[in-house]
Amino acid sequence: MKITVILCYAMFLGACLSFLGGCASGKSSASRVEVTPFSCVLAPDTNGSVCVDVVFRVPSQYLSRRSRLIIVPQLLLDGKLSEELTPLVVDAPIYAKKMYRRKVVQNYQDPYDAYTGKVEGVSGGLELPYRETLTIPLGVHTGCVQAIVTEDGCGGCTGLDTVEVASVRNLASLIQDTFELVRMEPTFHEGKVEVLLQFLINRHEIRSDLGNNRSQLKKLAGSLRPILADTLTRVGDFRIYGMASADGSRAFNTTLARKRAESLREWLLKELDIHPELYTRMVVDSRPEGWLPVYQAMVDDGHPDSLFVGQILRRYPGSDDDVQEQYIRRLSCWKDICSRYLQKDRKIECAYTYTSYESVLATDGMWIPFPIKQMEANNQAILCLRRGQFEKAVDLLKDFVHYTPATMNTLAVGHFRKGDVKSAEKLLRKVKLPEAFRNLGVLMALQGKWYEAYRFLKGSGSLNEAVVALILSYNEEAEAIMAELSDQSPLAEYVRALVTSRLGDDVAFEVHLKNACQLDELRLRAAGEPDFEKYREDKIFREIVK
Structure with a gap:
């Protein structure tokens, strides 16, 4: 009986000392650092660039006046640490004074000096904005950003939290850079x-x-x-x-x-x-x-x-x-x-x-009578593009005074393949052909200009149109597009899996995902796809993506 009383007294005393000392270890779930917006989803552009723009919310009584708060966001790809991002550091008033004296007296070099901010009070909680741009490596389609939260002030203990900041949804990588070429025939x-x-x-x-x-x-x-x-x-x-x-x-x-x-x-x-x-x-x-x-x-x-x-x-x-x-x-x-x-x-x-051979209205409004030479050059340039001879394709077409719509469309694709996106876009905007409109939509999508891309792709009934619709969260539109599309390739089935996941059609989701995962690349991607998060613990899902 005496031993029980002594143990209870010791536990009570320890709890009191912990409270009085301001140590942060053992935080309850109700008093943890949170991030807004909640369940943030990051969508990289076609260059892999993405911006983390969030606010860390530190609850009241989380920090003592003697503490330093260190938040280190980390990028995880395929479940492994890829890189640590710029840390966010906040010093409470007493801790800041101690650190200043240490720098003066001991000539101490603070490793967090460039990232540190000071606050006047910590008892009422804090809102700490954070903005950082990062790059998702080529070939990586999914990942997440989490933050390690360390509170160290008393010198005797360290509080540690892990905060889920955002998930990476790289639907832009599903865009296919396929362009339509128009042969000229009599x-x-x-x-x-x-x-x-x-x-x-x-x-x-x-x-x-x-x-x-x-x-x-x-x-x-x-x-x-x-x-x-x-x-x-x-x-x-x-x-x-x-x-x-x-x-x-x-x-x-x-x-x-x-x-x-x-x-x-x-x-x-x-x-x-x-x-x-x-x-x-x-x-x-x-x-x-x-x-x-x-x-x-x-x-x-x-x-x-x-x-x-x-x-x-x-x-x-x-x-x-x-x-x-x-x-x-x-x-x-x-x-x-x-x-x-x-x-x-x-x-x-x-x-x-x-x-x-009939006369053709050029893109500049002039009539070209019987453009036989331009017709032959256009068709030859198309063959060069398909063979990867991009310089030769452009050389074949660059010297015409007046361009037929088909020829200018081919020339634009040639410039894009050479890496001159600006010239390609300028030319495509002059061409009044359905194929050129769709090509311009693909070009806008590859630059991450989603609303403009959707405007040019709308009505094309293409896989790219469905992907852009998903990026813009036009889920019903994407569903209608995929219902009409005859493409049954693994990639098309993956897009259907994304659509049915968002619309909550679990039965159709499993069918489409199984078809998509016949391609190993898509199977590996599905395991970390943010849109499939709700299925992550399902046995059938795990069997499909294993």
Whole structure:
């Protein structure tokens, strides 16, 4: 009983001495140094620079009048100490006087002299602003800043606190510096001209004195001459189809139709002065019409026997039209069909493709007629950029007086790849192309100009747009972008994991994170990602990122 009383008395006496002496060891959680803003998240720019701007709040009665407070912020990356930042030191009044006498009498060199501030009173608590800029090393995506708080004044003990200051969220490192390049190509066209020509029975020679042949041939020449005579136009495919009649042997009519197409080719060669090279590439062929046009004409005319013709065509679908003709000839209306619905004119069709070099409006408002040289230089510069030949790409494009939008966009990318960001931005702001707008958005993002980046990227539906939206905390917008994006790469899945984490969709988060962590780089990053803090102790999360 006596031993118990003695122990209780000793513990009470020790507590009193500790209070009277002002020692700081054993601080309760209610009287610890705090930092505001609470749960601060630091977002480095694309150069890794980030600013720690906080206020340390020292509670009342934390310091005695004989104490020195030392706060040493530290940067931890991957759980390891990377560097100690500038310390924050405050001397209470009595401690400051003692330190002054020590410097004078003992010539003492205080290691904290450059960082020390004095306060008049400490009993009511302190608010100590702290601002420091630091750089996150290249390749590091997550980390944290904590502060070691040391209170040393009595000479016999040291109080020690650890304060979580901020976490590092480096979403800027998810921005992809991919730029869109625009190849310049001649404009592609497709054309078709049909004419109805009369021929002598079973003959293929073209005669302008039959029927409406003269006006039909004039129409054909008027359509083709501008294309064939243009030296800046390149004709690709050119096919001439003769249409086979439904009446008579299919084999005979097909051969006859082909010969009539051949006759038209000869006529074009003579009348339009076609280049021999194009003449050799012209393809002639025949195309059977069958009995369907006859049936359709009878239906349009309201002929009562069209019902029987339709039944025959349905009964023998896809067969040789000679079989269909065999039954149609037996109809009582056959003579009527011959006189009213078998066409006297035979259709011939010219189908072709061509490319043309058209004038282009330059970025300075001038029209560039047929920019063939600039087109070739632009496309060659794109190849150089893809091969890493940045100097050569710029050299190919630097001497034009007036620039097409596509060329200026390519030149801007070349300047960026050379490291001249200022020139790249200046050029991109002059280009009115969707690709240039998106490129400017990427450029702004790479410089950490997030609001401007989002303005140019908005609507692009790109992964970069979603990342910038997350940086700006536009979480719902980022969710909508990723829902429409077909990209299923690990990086895209990581961005989806960030989105679902912020929106609280735990099930989807686990799925996307698992897909993302197939890439080791992202798996290591996920372990320290501030957005995933709430999952840190979950078994499934630990299994995914281990």
